[in-house]
Amino acid sequence: MLLMDADETLKSYGIQLLNVSKDNFESCSANGLTEDQFVFPHHINRSEQMDSKWLKAGHQYFIALHDKDSQLCKLGLRLNVTLKTQDCQSSPLVPLCSGNGVCQTDQWERAYYCRCHHQYSGKFCEKCDACLNNPCKNNGVCLSNGSSDPHRRMCTCLCPPHFTGTNCSEVIGKENCKRMCTEGTCVQVSSTSFKCFCRAEFSGQADDWRRSPFRS
Known part of the structure; x- marks a missing residue:
């Protein structure tokens, strides 16, 4: 959700917000504008919620006009909004990253993603791998049951010849x-x-x- 508001001076002056291309944003050009580019059909004179159709993933560019004059834009009244998709939930009913990680993004990434805590993996950190601690000694092979429940998380070590024990640490x-x-x-x-x-x-x-x- 994005709320737009103008201060008292601009409210009395009367401004409109226009969705434009990157080139028109940089040049403050209103040439060839069409009615369907206006974010609001009227002048902004109170707090307004922007319709979701203007808030698509990627870069969105807006300039302010007064009676189709771009002088306000040239004075600095323009807005560049960067929106990123959120890939941190399998559904709105579950917590971000299944509660087992952090939802974050880097400067040049196009989306938010999960950085999982230790022992967790998967797109939403929904998988738990008890073998990530490498509990098997002497080159034993670890097999995990993959349970996401920490109380049911288990692993089994397949021991090489001459070794035995829960984690293959004992010599036969x-x-x-x-x-x-x-x-x-x-x-x-x-x-x-x-x-x-x-x-x-x-x-x-x-x-x-x-x-x-x-x-x-």
Whole structure:
């Protein structure tokens, strides 16, 4: 909605508003004007609401006239209105950017768009991706259920060989090593394996502990 109003001096003087091209706006030319270019069929003498047909996306140019004389325009009484489309709602019934982002525009953009908060995506920030935090370790593959409800947002990690656990952070065999290495220390020797280092008085495999004959 755009309201137009003239101060007391202009109201008594009598002005009309004309929709023109960019060239006529820059030159304050009223040559070849037609009646259907007048924004209001009368002089502005009170606050007036501009009809929506004059407010289309893009640049709209208006100049003020008095009895078809463009002197007012040359004195600076003209208006350049830039309108942008709003692409931040899927319907008027939902909040801007689904409540999960900010509706904004840049200087040279032709529309308002959504900049989504972290973990949200989609044109209206309607999608939530729990995998954006990259919770899967060791090159695990994250699968998200894509729920927009933060209480139902879930992800599952598909672990590569040798790794397990909720986020693929556990090496397969670690727990077995700890459980069987009762007379020594379980040490990770590579990214995918563990080894039991026996105490000095013990030797043998993890499942066949025996005291060394050289120890009392």
